[in-house]
Amino acid sequence: MMNMCNKCGKIATVLVLLLGLALxxxxxxxxxxxxxxxxxxxxxxWGIACIGKxxxxxxxxxx
Numbered sequence: 229m230m231n232m233c234n235k236c237g238k239i240a241t242v243l244v245l246l247l248g249l250a251l252x253x254x255x256x257x258x259x260x261x262x263x264x265x266x267x268x269x270x271x272x273x274w275g276i277a278c279i280g281k282x283x284x285x286x287x288x289x290x291x
Contacts, residue, residue, distance in 0.1 A: 233286035235286065239280065240276075240277045251269065
């Protein structure tokens with residue numbers, strides 16, 4: 229995922245999984261939260277991943 233180190237890749241994967249579960253619960257009517265669209269959530273997660281990658285020394289070595 230975006231040429232990240234293993235640690236940052238795992239964190240990003242867990243965040244995507246949590247977003248997917250939250251959106252699934254919203255679709256099933258179990259949890260009514262912020263009413264965001266899936267693409268908005270992915271854009272926010274992509275931004276978080278880019279910020280994390282820019283601060284990680286191990287990811288910087290991979291450039």
